[in-house]
Every structure is written in structure tokens, then in C-alpha cells.
Amino acid sequence: MSNSKILANGVDVYYGSKQALFGISMDIKEKEVTALIGPSGCGKSTFLRCINRMNDLIEICKVSGSIKVDNEEIISEKTDVVSLRSKIGMVFQKPNPFPKSIFDNVAYGPTIHGLVDSKNELEEIVHSSLKKAGLFDEVKDRLNEPGTSLSGGQQQRLCIARAIAVNPEIILMDEPCSALDPIATAIIEELIDELRLNYTIIIVTHSMQQAARVSQKTCFFHLGELIETGETNKIFTNPDNTKTQDYITGRFG
Amino acid sequence: MFFWSLVLIAVGIFSSFIYGRSRIKLNSKKQGTKSKSLPNYYAQYVLMWCLFPALIVYFSWAIFQEQIIQNIVISNFEFIEGAVYNEGLLLAEIRNVANNPSFADGKSIEIINAASHYSSLRQISQISFYTSIIIIMLLGALYASQKLKPEFHAQHTIEKYIQYILIFCSSVAIFTTIGIVFSLIFESLRFFAEVSIFEFLFSTEWYPFIPIREGQTAAEGSFGAVPIFAGTFLVMVVAMCVAAPLGLLTAIYLAEYASQRVRKIVKPLLEILAGIPTIVYGFFAFVSVAPFVKAFGQSIGIDASPTSALAAGMVMGVMIIPFISSLSDDVINSVPQSLREASLGIGANKAETIKKVILPAALPGIVGAFLLAISRAIGETMIVVVAAGTAPNLTGNPFENVTTVTVQIVVALIGDQEFDNPRTLSAFALGLVLFVITLFLNIIALQIVKRYRERYE
Numbered sequence: 100m101s102n103s104k105i106l107a108n109g110v111d112v113y114y115g116s117k118q119a120l121f122g123i124s125m126d127i128k129e130k131e132v133t134a135l136i137g138p139s140g141c142g143k144s145t146f147l148r149c150i151n152r153m154n155d156l157i158e159i160c161k162v163s164g165s166i167k168v169d170n171e172e173i174i175s176e177k178t179d180v181v182s183l184r185s186k187i188g189m190v191f192q193k194p195n196p197f198p199k200s201i202f203d204n205v206a207y208g209p210t211i212h213g214l215v216d217s218k219n220e221l222e223e224i225v226h227s228s229l230k231k232a233g234l235f236d237e238v239k240d241r242l243n244e245p246g247t248s249l250s251g252g253q254q255q256r257l258c259i260a261r262a263i264a265v266n267p268e269i270i271l272m273d274e275p276c277s278a279l280d281p282i283a284t285a286i287i288e289e290l291i292d293e294l295r296l297n298y299t300i301i302i303v304t305h306s307m308q309q310a311a312r313v314s315q316k317t318c319f320f321h322l323g324e325l326i327e328t329g330e331t332n333k334i335f336t337n338p339d340n341t342k343t344q345d346y347i348t349g350r351f352g
Numbered sequence: 353m354f355f356w357s358l359v360l361i362a363v364g365i366f367s368s369f370i371y372g373r374s375r376i377k378l379n380s381k382k383q384g385t386k387s388k389s390l391p392n393y394y395a396q397y398v399l400m401w402c403l404f405p406a407l408i409v410y411f412s413w414a415i416f417q418e419q420i421i422q423n424i425v426i427s428n429f430e431f432i433e434g435a436v437y438n439e440g441l442l443l444a445e446i447r448n449v450a451n452n453p454s455f456a457d458g459k460s461i462e463i464i465n466a467a468s469h470y471s472s473l474r475q476i477s478q479i480s481f482y483t484s485i486i487i488i489m490l491l492g493a494l495y496a497s498q499k500l501k502p503e504f505h506a507q508h509t510i511e512k513y514i515q516y517i518l519i520f521c522s523s524v525a526i527f528t529t530i531g532i533v534f535s536l537i538f539e540s541l542r543f544f545a546e547v548s549i550f551e552f553l554f555s556t557e558w559y560p561f562i563p564i565r566e567g568q569t570a571a572e573g574s575f576g577a578v579p580i581f582a583g584t585f586l587v588m589v590v591a592m593c594v595a596a597p598l599g600l601l602t603a604i605y606l607a608e609y610a611s612q613r614v615r616k617i618v619k620p621l622l623e624i625l626a627g628i629p630t631i632v633y634g635f636f637a638f639v640s641v642a643p644f645v646k647a648f649g650q651s652i653g654i655d656a657s658p659t660s661a662l663a664a665g666m667v668m669g670v671m672i673i674p675f676i677s678s679l680s681d682d683v684i685n686s687v688p689q690s691l692r693e694a695s696l697g698i699g700a701n702k703a704e705t706i707k708k709v710i711l712p713a714a715l716p717g718i719v720g721a722f723l724l725a726i727s728r729a730i731g732e733t734m735i736v737v738v739a740a741g742t743a744p745n746l747t748g749n750p751f752e753n754v755t756t757v758t759v760q761i762v763v764a765l766i767g768d769q770e771f772d773n774p775r776t777l778s779a780f781a782l783g784l785v786l787f788v789i790t791l792f793l794n795i796i797a798l799q800i801v802k803r804y805r806e807r808y809e
Contacts, residue, residue: 153693158612185699195690198713207708208698258694265698 104129104269104299105150110164110174112145112154119145121324122164127316132291132300134310134331137320138351143303146320147271150301151187152180168269185212188262188298192274194254196246196261201238204246204257205229208265224264232260233290252283259290263298270294272302276309288313307347311335319343354414357485361410364489365403371493372398372500380502389507397506400513401496405488413481421473428469430462446470536787539780546774547575552781554578558744560764560775575778577785579746583661583754584730587740590665590750591672591729596722598669599676606677607684608706619681626674630734637667637739649751656751657741664740665750668732672725679724683717683801684710716800723797727790733758757786 105127112120120142127133135143145154152173154160166173173183185208196204205225208214215221225242229235234256238249246257255275262270272291276284291300291313304310310317311331318328319340327340338344345351372395380387387394422443431437442463449455449467456464499506544552555576602622606615642663649656656662687710695705711718741753742763755763764779 151697153697156693156696181699181701183699184697189693189697191690191693191697193690195688195694197691197694197709207695207700211698211700211704211708261694261698 102129103127104169105301106165106167106170107146107149108165108167110146110149110162110166112142112149112163113161114157115159119323120149123325125318125325125328127299127301129299130295130297131316132295132302132314133316133318134314135301135303135318135320136305136307136310136346137326138346139305141320142323143318143320144273147273147301147303149174150269150271151184151189152178153189155180185265186267187269187271188265188267190255190258190262190270190272190275193278194251194258196249196254196257198245198247200243201229201246201249201257202242205260205264208261212265214265228260228264229257231263231294232256233286233293234260250283252279252286255279255283255287256290259287259294263294267298269299269301272300274303274305277305284309307335319346321346354410357410357482360482360485361403361406361489364406364486364493365399368402368489368493368496369395369399372396372496375497376500376502376506379500383502385502387502388505393506393510394500394504396510397499398493398496400510401492402489403492405492406485409481409485409488413477417477417481421470421477424473425466425470429466432462450474533787536780536784539777540784543774543777543781546777547781551575552577552778556746558760560760560778573774575774577757577782579744580755580757580760580782581785582746582748583740583744584756584758586661586748586750586754587665587668587736587756588726588729590662591668592722592726594666594669595672595676595725595729599673599721599725600680600718602673602677603680603684604706604711606681608702608710619678622674622677625671626678628671630671630732631738633667633671634734634738637663637735641667642739645751654749654751657753659739659741659753660751661740661754662750664736664738667739668729668735671732671735672728675725675728676721679721680714680718683714683721686717687713716803720797720801723793723800727793727797730756731758731786731790733762737762757782761786 103126105125107123107125107127110120110123111118123142123146125146135147137143148154149162149166150168150173154162162174164174168183168186172178197207199207202225205228206221209221209224215224226235226239229238234253237253238244238257246254249257255278259270259275276287279287288309291302294300295315302310302313314331316328317331317334319326319334319338319342321342327334327338327343329339334343335347338347373391375398376387376391376394425446426439426443429442445459445463446466447470449459449463450470456467552575555574556578557574557576558579559574561573606618610618638659642659645660645663645666646656646658649660691709691713692705695709696702700708736756737759740756740759742755742759743753744755744760745752747754761779761782764776764782
């Protein structure tokens with residue numbers, strides 16, 4: 100049995116006066132893929148964005164409760180958001196490479212965190228990150244071309260490479276394949292499976308097949324509440340809750 | 353006279369509208385079919401046929417009446433053999449006598465006769481004006497009323513007419529621009545016929561005074577515009593040194609740091625700054641800033657003149673802050689939120705995100721904003737007229753007074769000047785240069801902004 104990486108306890112989120120999450124408690128294990136599923140507007144992305152404090156960007160968003168990453172409280176004024184985010188990479192729904200070269204996209208994180216001392220070292224990190232993201236062979240001859248010139252699937256892998264270049268421990272993925280075609284999706288899913296060996300991954304997805312394929316644990320959200328959480332196999336074959344049953348069999352959502 | 357004719361036209365279009373409406377209802381009732389369009393469209397159709405011909409008559413009368421009457425009066429005038437007449441003065445005299453009979457005392461019989469001729473012509477013109485307006489409106493309405501049948505698609509026709517009206521309106525601006533450009537070019541050509549274009553563009557001596565009377569011992573004028581361009585450039589550089597950092601940093605604050613509440617207050621305030629009449633900035637520059645610059649110059653041992661490039665440039669810089677801040681703010685705001693999230697998600701802090709991601713992404717738009725601000729700065733007139741001086745100094749020292757293109761245009765056109773001497777014509781040449789420069793700056797700026805927009809939308 101592996102260790103707890105993230106421990107959430109009674110997380111409430113308000114957007115202004117509207118409550119979006121109701122007392123979410125969750126235990127996420129190290130080096131596993133956890134999938135968050137549920138119908139649109141159920142709060143799964145909101146929860147994901149609590150883990151790296153991305154909700155801070157929204158002025159009216161208020162988070163309360165407790166989330167511990169490696170036993171350290173992160174829902175607190177004192178949390179060092181910058182170091183938290185360097186430990187937790189994030190991949191977004193729409194590929195969002197910077198309008199810079201492929202190389203500079205990946206080099207961005209290591210440079211701002213001062214992880215490298217020399218050009219060679221930086222090059223090494225960039226290459227290895229691109230390799231880990233399964234993109235290196237496709238782009239090794241054109242690292243100086245703009246990242247935006249790649250195809251959608253390649254852009255998304257570039258974003259994954261950019262995230263892992265700062266050597267995070269956790270990767271959050273917010274519907275990483277929703278803007279991609281089936282082939283690009285399959286490549287990313289394979290990649291997620293490989294990355295699981297070194298990283299703790301939390302993925303929000305709309306596709307139940309995807310959750311079933313890539314994750315070990317699945318959490319089902321509905322209307323801001325965490326309805327059920329458990330082994331992916333069990334959730335998809337024999338859920339305890341009737342709402343979960345209804346959702347995965349396609350009766351609503 | 354023209355006021356009452358407007359009332360007449362208003363009555364005409366009102367009654368034609370009512371007439372068209374009731375007529376189509378009557379006609380469709382008679383035929384027992386429903387009209388193709390709503391009755392209002394038929395009414396508008398009659399109205400347009402009533403209004404536009406009347407307007408054409410109205411405006412042609414307003415434009416040509418006086419000219420035609422004057423020509424008739426002059427051609428019938430009994431010129432006295434051997435006397436010298438100035439046509440303009442003569443006409444003014446005739447008009448005065450016609451408008452005010454008490455001026456007739458002591459005038460010659462020819463003038464009094466011409467004045468009564470003038471008055472009678474005016475009366476005839478007035479009567480025929482009203483009659484022709486009424487007739488043309490009736491004819492228009494008559495033509496339109498023949499079409500008032502239920503099977504006539506009034507709505508289609510109206511839409512076509514509206515399209516013509518819109519095209520006419522937009523072409524007014526275009527043709528005005530073209531007209532201005534041509535008048536600039538032709539007057540400049542007249543200038544360059546007397547002054548060589550090389551002297552104008554490359555000589556450094558600007559002394560646009562030429563002998564007015566024959567035999568006057570004034571020096572020959574010289575028209576080297578280099579000091580003027582240099583002065584314009586200097587003031588512009590000073591203005592941009594003030595406006596570029598202040599405007600850009602304001603934009604960054606507003607777009608990235610300010611809360612919604614602050615933004616809502618500060619942005620309109622800044623835009624008010626753009627609405628202050630530039631002459632107000634001008635005396636602010638002259639009364640407050642220029643003496644300060646002079647005192648400051650003296651305190652550091654530089655002999656500053658009472659009006660200086662620095663004073664004018666600084667105030668002009670304040671004036672163009674809102675241009676830069678408002679445009680840059682829009683540009684920064686249109687950088688997609690996803691880029692901010694990507695950068696922050698990697699653990700960059702806000703300053704790094706702005707410096708390394710947002711500003712590079714927004715750079716083309718910001719450059720565009722700067723170029724627009726520059727073209728605004730070099731076209732600005734009132735501040736420099738008041739605060740920069742009129743001496744064409746070729747200098748890089750901002751404490752000295754300099755002159756700009758716009759100031760020299762003002763100087764050249766003020767006062768009693770004949771329009772055929774090079775001093776006055778130089779205004780057109782300078783104006784042409786100014787126009788070409790700002791035109792190019794605007795085109796480049798708009799291109800840059802456009803290309804940038806295409807990339808992110």
C-alpha cells in the first residue's frame with residue numbers, strides 16, 4: 100500500500116455567495132492516477148484547481164477546509180504558492196504553449212526556478228523532458244520553431260514536457276484530451292500510463308472510457324459533492340451509490 | 353429664408369408620409385389583396401421621393417444663389433469709363449446698401465441702382481426657390497404615388513435606397529480626405545516651384561521671410577526645414593520619454609494588478625485626461641511647467657529659455673499617456689488567460705509572468721500603441737505653439753526653445769498673407785510632410801496591431 104500524497108478534508112469553495120464544493124474529503128495516493136469524473140459543473144475542475152491554488156486567480160473565489168500535500172497544509176495564507184506550484188505541475192484543457200520556441204517553452208520553468216547553472220544543463224533538462232513527454236523525436240530538428248506551430252496533440256505533449264521540466268511530484272490534468280482527436284488522445288493516454296511510474300497524477304475527464312483506461316482510482320462528483328470514491332474497477336463495475344451507477348451507465352450527465 | 357423652407361420641407365414629408373400610408377391601404381382594399389410590404393414602407397417610399405429632390409434643390413440654391421445673383425448684378429453694372437474698381441469691395445458695398453437703405457446716403461447712383469437690382473433679384477430668387485421646392489416635392493410624391501400598388505415590393509426598394517444613403521454618407525469622409533490630400537499636393541507643388549525640394553528637405557536654414565514690397569531690403573528667404581523636423585523630433589522624443597514608461601506601467605497595473613473596483617474608477621479617469629482640450633495643456637505648459645523647467649535648468653547651471661522643448665514635451669507626454677495606457681491595457685487584456693495560468697502553474701510569480709510571458713506576447717500591440725501615440729505627438733499643435741517657441745533652432749538641447757512643423761504652419765498662415773508667396777505656401781509643404789509621416793506611422797501601427805490580433809483570436 101503506497102502513501103498518501105494529498106489529503107483533503109472538508110474543502111468548501113464559494114464563488115461569491117454561490118457554493119461550488121461541499122465538504123470534499125479525499126485521500127490521493129502516491130504514484131497513482133486518480134480520475135475525477137462527473138457531469139459538467141459538478142466541481143471537479145474547481146477541486147483540481149484548489150490543489151495548486153489556481154483558484155487564487157479568481158477574485159471572488161473563497162476556499163476553506165484543509166488540503167495537505169506531503170503533510171503540509173496548503174490552504175493557508177502562509178503557504179508559499181510559488182514553491183507549491185513548482186511541486187505540482189498542471190496541464191490545461193486547451194493546449195497553451197507560450198508564443199516562444201519549443202525549446203524556450205520547456206526551458207521556461209527551469210530558468211525561472213534557477214534549476215540550472217549552465218546552458219548544457221538546461222539543454223539536457225529540455226531534451227529529457229521532451230523525451231519523457233514522448234515528443235523529442237518529433238521535434239528534435241526544430242526546437243527553435245514556435246511552439247504554436249505544432250499540432251494540437253503535440254502542443255499538449257509540449258505542455259506536459261513544460262510541466263515536468265521543473266521536476267514536479269504531482270501533475271494535475273484538467274481534461275487534457277478534450278480538444279484533441281482520438282489518435283492524439285491515445286498517445287497522451289499512453290503517456291499518462293508511463294508517467295504514473297514517477298508522478299502522482301490527478302486527471303479530470305469527461306470521458307468515462309478514458310477514466311477507466313488510465314486511472315487506478317476514480318472519484319465521482321455530482322453537484323459539488325463527492326459522491327463516491329474507490330478503485331476504478333469497482334466504480335465502473337459495481338458502484339455502491341445509485342447516482343454513480345446512473346452516471347456511468349449514461350442515465351444522466 | 354432657408355429656415356422657413358426647412359419648415360416647408362418638414363410639412364411636405366409629413367403629409368407625404370400620411371398620404372402614402374392611407375393611399376396604399378385604400379388601393380389594396382380596392383383590389384382586395386394584401387400589400388406585399390407593410391403600409392409604413394409605402395409611406396416611407398413616398399416620403400423619400402418627396403424629401404430627397406427637395407433637399408437637392410435646397411442645397412443647390414443655398415450654394416449657388418448668392419454667386420449667380422452677384423454675377424448678374426456685376427454684369428449689369430454701369431461701369432464708369434476710366435474708373436478703377438475692386439470687384440470684392442464693390443459687391444460688399446452693393447450688398448450693404450441693399451440690406452440697409454440708410455447706407456445709401458452719399459453713394460453714387462450706379463451703386464444705388466445696382467443695390468435695388470440686387471434686392472429685386474433676391475426677391476425673385478426667393479419666390480422661385482419656394483415655388484420650385486413645392487413643385488419638386490409634388491412631382492416626387494406624384495411619381496411615387498403611381499407605384500403605390502399592393503404588388504409593389506416597397507420594402508426592397510426602401511432597403512436599396514437606405515443602402516445608397518449609407519454609401520453616400522461614408523463616401524463623404526473618403527472624398528473629403530482625398531480632397532484634402534490633393535489640395536495639399538497641389539499647393540505643395542506650387543511651393544516647390546519656387547523653392548527647391550532639396551533646399552526644403554536638406555538645408556538647415558529656416559528663414560521664411562521674403563521681401564513683400566519691391567525694393568525692400570529684407571534678406572532673401574530660405575526654406576530649409578531640417579531644424580523644424582529636428583525640433584518636432586526632439587519634442588516627440590521628450591514626450592515619449594514621459595509617456596512610454598508611465599503609460600505602459602499604468603497599463604500593466606490596470607490589467608494585471610488592479611482590482612475590478614480600482615479599474616472601474618481609474619480607467620475612465622485616464623480617458624478624461626484624453627478629453628482635455630490641448631490648449632488647456634498648452635497654458636498649463638506655459639504657465640507652470642516652463643518656468644519650472646527654466647528654474648530647474650538654472651539650478652543645475654544650464655541656461656534654459658522661457659519656452660523649451662522640455663516643457664512642451666513633458667506636457668505633451670502627459671497628454672498622450674491615456675493613448676498608450678488605454679491601448680496597451682486592451683492589448684495586455686487580450687493576451688489569453690490560459691498563458692497566465694500556464695506560467696503561474698509552473699510556479700512563476702506574477703512579475704516573472706508579466707515580464708517573460710505577457711509582455712512578449714503583447715509586444716506587437718504595445719509597439720502599435722506607441723506608434724499611434726507618436727503620430728499623435730508630432731501632429732499636436734496647441735501645446736507646442738504655446739510652450740515650445742517659434743525659433744527654428746537646430747539643437748539637441750531640450751532646454752532651448754525649438755519649433756515644430758505644426759507651429760511653423762500656424763506661423764505661416766497667421767496674419768495678412770497673400771496666398772501666392774512661398775512663406776504661406778510653405779505651410780502646405782510642411783503639412784504634406786506631416787501628413788505623410790503620420791500616415792505611415794498609422795498604417796504601420798494598425799498593421800502591427802492587426803497581425804497581433806489575428807494570432808490570438
